[in-house]
Amino acid sequence: MLQSHPRDLLEVENLSAGFTIDNQFYHAIRDVSLKVKKREVVGVVGESGCGKSVMSLSIMKLLPKENACIVSGEIYLNGLDLTKKTDKQMDEIRGKNISMIFQEPMTALNPVFSIGFQLTEVLFNHLTISKREANERAVALLQQVGISRPDKVLKEYPHQLSGGMRQRVMIAMAIANHPQLLIADEPTTALDVTIQAQILELLTEIQDQKEMAILLITHDLGVVAELCDYVLVMYAGEIIEKTDVERLFYAPKHPYTEALLGSIPKLEQTRHTLDSIPGVVPPLTKLSDIGCRFADRCPKATTDCQCVKPELKENEPGHDVRCLLYDTSYPNKTRVNT
């Protein structure tokens, strides 16, 4: 009899998803595979438009129904394939087993309800508890996320709070039912630098206390270096490199990763953005399956890179890269971009 192998907390296998635009379907992510182990922090980096949010919304099964869908692949959370779950089953799973926080909490919080109402709703969704107990838990949750006057904040509305406070509330809502996995999509991008540092510290503390895993989507390589155990680099809807954080920073392989690392500002600058690589990620209506998607911007591109699609291959144990430069099937390399 075939034995199924024990799965990691999250296993995504060959996930492809995209959008219908003007009656034509376009892939926004293609063949994305990743694993997140219990208590691990996995970072996903890449420039704007490379598919990070589409990937996380696909995992949560929150892609907009009117024009988006998952076309293929599997998403196993604790061995259960989420792609086979109904909307009702997903409502049970979201918040309880897997939660998400977003870049701009104002879009996730409902402006017409008080913080107390929204936080206790999250508890009622998964627990049978009295109103009084829910209130007590809400107070404790706000304290856990560093809100010093929880009783006052529970009575307030989202617009009355600062950006940092709103993100703390979102984190409280996300951890209310003790999920094993938190997807944090650019959780600090909308905040100023000092508040960013506080929120990241809070996330680290909570991750440690709750023994929770985090899939952290970010533009910020400084955040990756500080928080992550393992990193996936995405470009134009595909994973182009994946490895542990030390190897990514000290021995990157893909020219795109090298360029990202090269774009980190030095000492005097505090923000690390990824905007100094010439050119942009192509829009999904222009993504080609001929050749490497980074070839046009790649300083090391060869003639093969223009016409042969590279596969994501293990280059050394624990280090996968999607680049013909590391593919021994293509030994004759003539540079085209010099």
Ligand SMILES: Nc1ncnc2c1ncn2[C@@H]1O[C@H](COP(=O)(O)OP(=O)(O)OP(=O)(O)O)[C@@H](O)[C@H]1O
């Ligand atoms: N609702 C939508 N309809 C059509 N195309 C979309 C939609 N949402 C995203 N896209 C496209 O899908 C591609 C991937 O977008 P995605 O938001 O996942 O990128 P990202 O890496 O998260 O970028 P950012 O860092 O700016 O959030 C982009 O080309 C984007 O324009």
